[in-house]
Amino acid sequence: HHITSISQIAPFLNQENKFWLNITDLENMDLLEEIKNLFDIHSMTIEDILNNQERPKVEIFDHFILIVVKMLYTRNGIEDLETEQVSFVFGKNYILTFQEHSFDIFDSIRARLENPTSKIRKHGTDYFVYALLDAIVSEYYTLLEKVTDKIEMLEEVIVSEEKRVKLSEIYNQRKSIQQLKKVIWPTRELLSIIKKSDSFLIKRRTLPFINDIYEQTVEIIENLEMQRESITTLVEIYMTNISLKQNEVMKTLTIIATIFIPLTFLAGVYGMNFHFMPELKWKFGYYLVWGIFIATAVIMAFYFKRRKWF
């Protein structure tokens, strides 16, 4: 249901059934005030929910748990990650989720909720929260895969030297990894805290599920670390390719110049206008000079060959 006033939820409150309230209008201060009073939430908690600069974290209170996480999504490729803060407050029989935009990430959960026999309906609020967190962490996985694909693509192009890659492209991937890590590190931490918490709100039965997403975050972090190392190597290869290319350019110049500069000198010598230059009158002087030209060039070519310059 889509509700507009907080009074509409009053009847559900004291029931046995649990309910989920997704609040997307974070600027409606009156509504938040009512929620605060209705569920007896600390004012600092409300501030945490409203401040979208918050680090992912969990705070365990006596009668409710606050979880602040970050959804990551991208519209124009992995280089351009955007962040959306999602906060969960859940007690024994209610889950409140707070987000600025009503995203499609919870659609799969809504779908599962409609199935009356689904696990998500039968289990408690902690399982529900697990399902929400699972959806978010799965998104991280997708982003990790995108970054990995991009880096592997860059690697292939750089190693094969097919196309010119700008260093800033590699750099953008490093930035994406940094952003991902910045979000996933504290998420891992908060999952670890939930795992070890002994709040009555987290049932023993749910712990294996929480542990599962915790291990996923560990896995993602390890992979990000590996990708970061790959990038360092990529930059190295990139730089070496530049050096190798420059070396090749230098060699070409040196070979041409060192062969022709002495020859040009010799041609210049016999182009001098001294009145007395005996060689000029020799019958085969010209052919002799050509002989010297060719011999010099051949000898130099051999020298370069032996030095493995080409």
Added chain:
Amino acid sequence: HHITSISQIAPFLNQENKFWLNITDLENMDLLEEIKNLFDIHSMTIEDILNNQERPKVEIFDHFILIVVKMLYTRNGIEDLETEQVSFVFGKNYILTFQEHSFDIFDSIRARLENPTSKIRKHGTDYFVYALLDAIVSEYYTLLEKVTDKIEMLEEVIVSEEKRVKLSEIYNQRKSIQQLKKVIWPTRELLSIIKKSDSFLIKRRTLPFINDIYEQTVEIIENLEMQRESITTLVEIYMTNISLKQNEVMKTLTIIATIFIPLTFLAGVYGMNFHFMPELKWKFGYYLVWGIFIATAVIMAFYFKRRKWF
């Protein structure tokens, strides 16, 4: 009130009301001696307050708590950070703040104090100290943002290669980050100690507030770390740009030189003054030589093209 003699505060001492004393004249040793005796402060504590080389720290005594922090401010841009030491000593019903210059950072708190219904009046000395620390940590945030902006600006200029950046500019940012970290690391530590302390002076109700600024310092440190990595990457890009530019310069030289050096040699050959050079008498000798010139140049250009040199 602005008081001049320590005797003026005596009547407030044994009252229920708490009071705030802001001491800016740190060279008035008599005053400090009187304060020391009045509030029963350890002589080492007074030394800590006077020594402005002190690291940020907290010391928890039986009847009072000493907090030494550093205010950071800048007059001429983020490259030129200055440090000002502020010390707090607070007991059950008094707060003493010590600073060398009476800065405007506490003005917002004075303003809040004038409002008789403000939280800051109603809560205890610990909340007051929280408010002071919060004002200081907020300043750190502002500085972090300035550094981040500057680095992003540098990044944009370097990646786009629009303008020449001196490496020392990047280096100055790294220095600012280092200075910020040097101040914020121990601040984070001291907040962590306050959080965990079980002094009766820190009430349970204030802990969420302390935790909030603690988390802010964690956030700032993480961001500084990210900025530091960005700088490392910037230097890398900077160096690669130099290498790429040099490569381009080399290529230009090589292309021009390798095309024209052999041609100049050939021109030199036919500039020789041998008496017997049959080609010189050929009718189309000159045109033939031009043909050789053009053919050589075209072949070389093709060769460089195929090697993707331009």
Added chain:
Amino acid sequence: HHITSISQIAPFLNQENKFWLNITDLENMDLLEEIKNLFDIHSMTIEDILNNQERPKVEIFDHFILIVVKMLYTRNGIEDLETEQVSFVFGKNYILTFQEHSFDIFDSIRARLENPTSKIRKHGTDYFVYALLDAIVSEYYTLLEKVTDKIEMLEEVIVSEEKRVKLSEIYNQRKSIQQLKKVIWPTRELLSIIKKSDSFLIKRRTLPFINDIYEQTVEIIENLEMQRESITTLVEIYMTNISLKQNEVMKTLTIIATIFIPLTFLAGVYGMNFHFMPELKWKFGYYLVWGIFIATAVIMAFYFKRRKWF
């Protein structure tokens, strides 16, 4: 025996004897369902077994232990490592192993099982699991040796400069090391957990054996770390070799060019057609110029010699 239906194992279940069930058909969901029920395994455990993206891990339950490890093997050289997930579930008198392909890695164990007096028959399921893990860790050792050999070979070639090595070859070794580490780190961790666990399924007598393979993983990780450092050094040497080569090329060019460019200039001067050039008429002008040519060349050669350019 090769069994097709789960009912075939029922008679063994309540016996004193232990048995080993190797399940290779991970897509037969019915079979897995039956196993799950028969051995009372958590559904999350089955999911862990099926998900081949799982990190190596151990989970200790009341009546059974789950171990997920990764076998590493290579078909086309060390650069192309493949991973195969193997999961063990073992209780007091049964061991279930799950793998996608029936590999020959367990063949040695089958052979030992056929010997009726072998330790592996006499000891409990924990010893059996040790034998399986030992076979896998030995495989890691073999791979480590292959990587080490390859790196040493590369090192020799690079240091001796015999043959050209592509930087990507060094890079591939770094990747293999990364992959090995990614698998062995969590394996080490899981062995450490088994060592410290106080599950009744791990008998005190087996602990020295577990400790032995644990120490092997520590050894492998240390060696991998050393190899990683070797690679960093190799890249450094590689880059320096390029620089040294470029230096040598530059020197050759500079020597030839700086000797002949001034000489060519001088030859050009006496090739000018001014009507009044007294030197041209000198009787020994031409020989004098040659004298200057040779003297200049010799002086320059001496200069370069003194500067240790060749």
Added chain:
Amino acid sequence: HHITSISQIAPFLNQENKFWLNITDLENMDLLEEIKNLFDIHSMTIEDILNNQERPKVEIFDHFILIVVKMLYTRNGIEDLETEQVSFVFGKNYILTFQEHSFDIFDSIRARLENPTSKIRKHGTDYFVYALLDAIVSEYYTLLEKVTDKIEMLEEVIVSEEKRVKLSEIYNQRKSIQQLKKVIWPTRELLSIIKKSDSFLIKRRTLPFINDIYEQTVEIIENLEMQRESITTLVEIYMTNISLKQNEVMKTLTIIATIFIPLTFLAGVYGMNFHFMPELKWKFGYYLVWGIFIATAVIMAFYFKRRKWF
């Protein structure tokens, strides 16, 4: 007093008064043997005192405490640090200090001792040891400041490119930092151990003083770390400056060469001696060629200008 025989100190031993014995003759084994027996010191302790390769350390025994520290001093500038080992052994009413050379570092303490109302006379042996350690740590501070000054000076010279700096000068600073750290790290550790020790020889009243020098060592280590990072950056700037200079040199060569090489070719062409070269007879041929020369040079200059080469 300057004493020569151990028997001279016997009368002081069983008194209430504490006394300080500064032993500088570490080769007088008999004296050491007597001291060993008189104060009941472990033979390993004496060995620690004699071995001047010892790491700074503290050893807490039942009836005395051994502290081994290193004094650092320099005669010819910060690049040339020398180390002197000083050991303290102190019990309830005696302090023994052992050093090879009688240094002036303890002079200030002697001066304070002569003042009969000084704290150092009134407090116990632990305060005395604090005063000695404080004198040593202050020396470290002085050295830190020297290194910092030197690095800042180097930085200024390198950034401004005023003068040529040899890389080995930077390298020497790094070495000094390394040496300082090697001494200060274990000193920090030993102070931390003293702080936490519950020996009756360290009175509660002295702890804030010990803590103060402990915090100084922390401060020094942090600053050394910062200086080390500065050096890394300095080396980077140094290398970039070399690259930039080389780039500038290359550009100059390329601009001159690419402008004049084609022109020289053209001049060479019209210096050829073909009998039939129609242009040579043109009336304005010569002026036309000059036109081509100038046009080519101007066009190339524009091209280089647009590419921002100068």
Added chain:
Amino acid sequence: HHITSISQIAPFLNQENKFWLNITDLENMDLLEEIKNLFDIHSMTIEDILNNQERPKVEIFDHFILIVVKMLYTRNGIEDLETEQVSFVFGKNYILTFQEHSFDIFDSIRARLENPTSKIRKHGTDYFVYALLDAIVSEYYTLLEKVTDKIEMLEEVIVSEEKRVKLSEIYNQRKSIQQLKKVIWPTRELLSIIKKSDSFLIKRRTLPFINDIYEQTVEIIENLEMQRESITTLVEIYMTNISLKQNEVMKTLTIIATIFIPLTFLAGVYGMNFHFMPELKWKFGYYLVWGIFIATAVIMAFYFKRRKWF
């Protein structure tokens, strides 16, 4: 005594006296089997002794302690380290040492044993083991000194640029350091474990001695770390020297080329054969051209001087 059969030691077994058995024939399986039975040693312990790939380690059993360490020695200089595994098993009154080759490292201990009043005879087996470990750790110290000397020598040569050093020489030192660390790290660990163990076999009186060699290993590791940093710096200096040399070469080329290329062009111009070139007929044309040549060269030389190119 040199014994050949295990039965020869039986009479010593139940005596008060302790004895030392040095076993060098590790392939005599029967002997080992007898020893195993005689001293009641775990079969895994025997395997540890035989496997010479074992990491240094200590294992504390109820009635004996196993220590596996590595002796390092070198025959052809520090670049070529060899490893020899030595294992100690000791109980209340026996010490068994196992080594492949009977090395001279224990000779000093044998010598001390022959002195009937030596400490090593009077103290227990733990002191004996200390003496053995001390001999081995002293060897490490010697090797550390050799590496340090070699690195300092390399440093001197590289900084002074006296002789050409191959990068692989520096690299070999890094390798030696790595090998030393690989052996000493776990040795430090095992000494730390012995220090903290509460086995009745390690008497309280021996602890200071164990602590002494423990601190020596810490010292060695710190020094190795410092040497490793020195090597990193050396490589940096090495690379910079190459860059500086290349820069110098480039400058020479550029100075010569940029001075003479324009002059050669001008000489080429007046070598053209145009029928109408007025300058050629000028009386002082030739001298004028020489004037231009000299002026150009001087101006350029000034320009390069101002740019500090030479």
